[in-house]
Amino acid sequence: xxxxxxxxxxxxxxxxxxxxxxxxxTNYSPAYLQWYRQDPGRGPVFLLLIRENEKEKRKERLxxxxxxxxxxxxxxxxxxxxxxxxxxxxxxEDSNYQLIWGAGTKLIIKx
Amino acid sequence: EPEVTQTPSHQVTQMGxxxxxxxxxxxxxxxxxxxxxILGQKVEFLVSFYNNEISEKSEIFDDQFSVERPxxxxxxxxxxxxxxxxxxxxxxxxxxxxRGGNQPQHFGDGTRLSIL
Numbered sequence: 302x303x304x305x306x307x308x309x310x311x312x313x314x315x316x317x318x319x320x321x322x323x324x325x326x327t328n329y330s331p332a333y334l335q336w337y338r339q340d341p342g343r344g345p346v347f348l349l350l351i352r353e354n355e356k357e358k359r360k361e362r363l364x365x366x367x368x369x370x371x372x373x374x375x376x377x378x379x380x381x382x383x384x385x386x387x388x389x390x391x392x393x394e395d396s397n398y399q400l401i402w403g404a405g406t407k408l409i410i411k412x
Numbered sequence: 413e414p415e416v417t418q419t420p421s422h423q424v425t426q427m428g429x430x431x432x433x434x435x436x437x438x439x440x441x442x443x444x445x446x447x448x449x450i451l452g453q454k455v456e457f458l459v460s461f462y463n464n465e466i467s468e469k470s471e472i473f474d475d476q477f478s479v480e481r482p483x484x485x486x487x488x489x490x491x492x493x494x495x496x497x498x499x500x501x502x503x504x505x506x507x508x509x510x511r512g513g514n515q516p517q518h519f520g521d522g523t524r525l526s527i528l
Binding site for chain 2: 331332335342393397400401402404405
């Protein structure tokens with residue numbers, strides 16, 4: 302079955318720098334991959350969706366890449382701000398049209 | 413911006429009792445979902461619902477669970493004979509046009525279920 306790996310250690314980044322988070326998967330390449338943000342005690346909030354035929358997607362300070370050869374997606378936040386501190390979740394569609402989720406990476410932006 | 417709303421925000425129940433978790437999805441959305449997240453763990457898919465019937469369900473969603481759309485706005489998750497291991501955050505989500513990963517899913521802020 303499909304497995305998703307995200308760096309379980311918190312990522313500490315200085316304000317203003319670019320934060321890069323990694324999502325690796327183990328089996329077949331999904332047709333779609335999504336990134337969400339989750340704050341403590343809150344539901345996930347959708348950020349970006351990228352399709353298997355897209356190499357890169359951007360939205361304001363956010364950028365997602367999708368490398369089906371490496372079986373990896375990278376999520377970048379440029380000009381990071383303390384308000385970007387949260388847990389970021391990667392999710393992808395499995396063969397049963399279900400979203401399966403990574404454990405998330407906690408991002409801490411220090412002023 | 414339209415939101416998914418869930419009630420109650422926190423539910424405390426004795427083991428063995430039945431609970432009903434309620435959700436109001438975004439009004440023009442067609443697909444509805446329930447997920448759970450045990451404290452400190454991954455979000456896990458439970459079930460998806462479309463056109464008044466279950467579309468997909470995971471292995472977690474056994475006979476203890478059921479879903480219903482009793483009217484045009486509410487979407488409920490019923491858990492019968494609750495067990496200690498049912499303690500988790502339960503999230504409802506909805507998407508506009510398609511199931512699975514092809515569409516953004518919009519989540520509520522969850523119901524924290526505590527089984528004593």
